[in-house]
Amino acid sequence: MPRHIMSVTEMKAADAAAVAAGTPATTLMERAGQGAADAIRARWARRPVVIWCGPGDNGGDGYVIARHLRRRGWPVRVEALAPPASTSCRWAAERWRSEVHALNPAVTPADLYIDALFGAGLSRPLEGAADDLARAAEGLSARIVAIDTPSGIHGDTGRPIDGRALAAALTVTFHRRKPAHVLAPGRAACGEVEVIDIGLTDVAAGTLFENDPSLWGARFPWPSTDAHKHARGRLLVVSGEAWSTGAARLSARAGLRIGAGVVTLLSPPGALAINAAHLEAVMLAPFETDAELAERAANAAAAVIGPAAGLGEATARNLTALAGTGAALVVDADALTSFAHAPDQLFARLDRDDVLTPHPGEFERLFPGLLKSAPERIAAARQAARQAGAIVLLKGPDTVIAAPDGRAAVNLNGAPWLATAGSGDVLAGFIAGLAAQGMDSFDAACAGAWIHAECGAAHGPGLIAEDLPGLAPAVLKRLWDQRANPLP
Numbered sequence: 001m002p003r004h005i006m007s008v009t010e011m012k013a014a015d016a017a018a019v020a021a022g023t024p025a026t027t028l029m030e031r032a033g034q035g036a037a038d039a040i041r042a043r044w045a046r047r048p049v050v051i052w053c054g055p056g057d058n059g060g061d062g063y064v065i066a067r068h069l070r071r072r073g074w075p076v077r078v079e080a081l082a083p084p085a086s087t088s089c090r091w092a093a094e095r096w097r098s099e100v101h102a103l104n105p106a107v108t109p110a111d112l113y114i115d116a117l118f119g120a121g122l123s124r125p126l127e128g129a130a131d132d133l134a135r136a137a138e139g140l141s142a143r144i145v146a147i148d149t150p151s152g153i154h155g156d157t158g159r160p161i162d163g164r165a166l167a168a169a170l171t172v173t174f175h176r177r178k179p180a181h182v183l184a185p186g187r188a189a190c191g192e193v194e195v196i197d198i199g200l201t202d203v204a205a206g207t208l209f210e211n212d213p214s215l216w217g218a219r220f221p222w223p224s225t226d227a228h229k230h231a232r233g234r235l236l237v238v239s240g241e242a243w244s245t246g247a248a249r250l251s252a253r254a255g256l257r258i259g260a261g262v263v264t265l266l267s268p269p270g271a272l273a274i275n276a277a278h279l280e281a282v283m284l285a286p287f288e289t290d291a292e293l294a295e296r297a298a299n300a301a302a303a304v305i306g307p308a309a310g311l312g313e314a315t316a317r318n319l320t321a322l323a324g325t326g327a328a329l330v331v332d333a334d335a336l337t338s339f340a341h342a343p344d345q346l347f348a349r350l351d352r353d354d355v356l357t358p359h360p361g362e363f364e365r366l367f368p369g370l371l372k373s374a375p376e377r378i379a380a381a382r383q384a385a386r387q388a389g390a391i392v393l394l395k396g397p398d399t400v401i402a403a404p405d406g407r408a409a410v411n412l413n414g415a416p417w418l419a420t421a422g423s424g425d426v427l428a429g430f431i432a433g434l435a436a437q438g439m440d441s442f443d444a445a446c447a448g449a450w451i452h453a454e455c456g457a458a459h460g461p462g463l464i465a466e467d468l469p470g471l472a473p474a475v476l477k478r479l480w481d482q483r484a485n486p487l488p
């Protein structure tokens with residue numbers, strides 16, 4: 001089952017739906033608090049703990065956690081920012097039946113801290129004692145467990161509303177992740193995220209998902225037993241000029257590794273010898289004009305254009321020629337920047353099978369001001385996909401994939417090792433290689449990004465882009481083994 005990422009509003013609607021269906025809000029709070037206490041006990045042995053409780057239901061969770069930890073013999077001290085202001089918080093505080101101290105903004109010495117000040121209801125910047133506490137708690141995150149979200153981080157953006165926020169080693173949230181758990185800087189502030197099931201349904205969920213095999217695994221283009229190479233799709237990759245051929249070869253090799261049946265590198269005449277010297281299974285063919293490119297692409301299922309393709313008119317013409325064929329395009333790097341002066345000309349040539357793979361700088365050139373004006377990068381990528389009429393994969397530690405129809409997914413497995421020259425060329429090849437095998441372009445972009453990140457995480461320090469294609473088989477093998485019994 002695909003895992004939704006839900007907004008604060010959608011979560012509140014899921015909450016309300018459960019209550020309307022007969023589950024009291026206090027029961028949801030009891031499940032949340034008990035689940036959080038269990039997650040805490042699974043990671044830390046009994047030790048002195050201070051629980052910071054806010055006035056709302058986030059605080060209510062804190063009182064429930066206090067009760068469950070004390071029942072297991074933990075030495076618990078509850079400190080309240082303010083008296084309970086919600087019905088459920090009052091209910092939870094009454095059942096705590098022990099002393100409640102005033103919040104000590106200088107941080108009472110303890111071994112572990114539970115941040116139950118604010119969660120989904122954060123509506124303004126931290127102030128007063130809460131802000132003082134956030135300052136005093138800086139550097140303590142290794143000993144903080146945040147409930148729902150680190151206080152100060154807004155659930156829908158992953159950013160502090162304004163000013164300070166707490167950070168945690170573990171964040172326990174409920175039912176589904178929110179954008180705050182997957183978008184920088186909230187993703188880092190959360191530390192490890194654990195999602196507790198409290199019996200809600202996805203009735204209120206939208207079309208934003210965690211990017212993992214549960215989203216696209218069922219549609220992964222495994223070859224049929226009688227497959228032959230042409231049945232697995234033809235992929236074209238456009239090479240740059242003589243001194244700029246490595247990037248396209250990285251894409252081509254990645255396309256082959258991910259399973260495309262036949263991959264052809266289309267090379268300007270001046271780069272043929274250099275390309276030929278480096279190729280084995282990837283085939284090579286010359287092109288000089290955009291018309292020749294279109295001719296070569298006539299029976300290609302997918303094509304990559306952009307990696308070191310060269311900036312300017314020639315690349316723009318070559319893209320235009322490819323866009324006129326039936327091939328699904330993956331447009332990266334120079335092919336994106338070559339339209340910076342006239343993004344609408346690019347968008348007019350694209351269709352929903354095509355995939356743009358900009359990093360934030362390229363995104364800004366094609367969608368000036370959008371990253372800054374959108375509430376966060378998911379909204380920005382969704383708006384861009386609508387504007388371009390194509391799939392937009394906005395790269396970063398929190399890569400977002402968005403389709404013109406509103407579907408979007410966020411990569412959770414990004415690894416810092418991927419920040420190396422040529423990594424994007426390989427990603428473009430993975431995506432196009434999957435599209436060449438007939439995978440829907442949104443699914444191909446999601447699967448390509450997930451596999452790319454898994455390869456990076458598998459290798460770790462010292463990764464260079466040349467390593468990436470060779471790391472794909474192990475990831476594909478895991479997917480292949482799981483296909484029989486997909487992840488829950």
Ligand SMILES: NC(=O)C1=CN([C@@H]2O[C@H](COP(=O)(O)OP(=O)(O)OC[C@H]3O[C@@H](n4cnc5c(N)ncnc54)[C@H](O)[C@@H]3O)[C@@H](O)[C@H]2O)[C@H](O)CC1
Nearest residue numbers: 015029032056057058118119120121122123124125126148
């Ligand atoms: N379905 C679920 O996800 C469940 C979530 N639970 C918990 O409920 C909270 C959300 O509770 P809510 O009362 O809506 O909001 P908060 O407790 O986060 O805070 C609201 C409270 O705080 C005041 N406030 C907001 N911002 C500030 C600020 N900067 N300074 C001071 N005061 C502030 C606001 O006025 C309210 O009084 C969710 O996070 C979960 O932890 C349920 O327990 C189970 C189901």
Ligand SMILES: [K+]
Nearest residue numbers: 115118147149
């Ligand atoms: K919190």
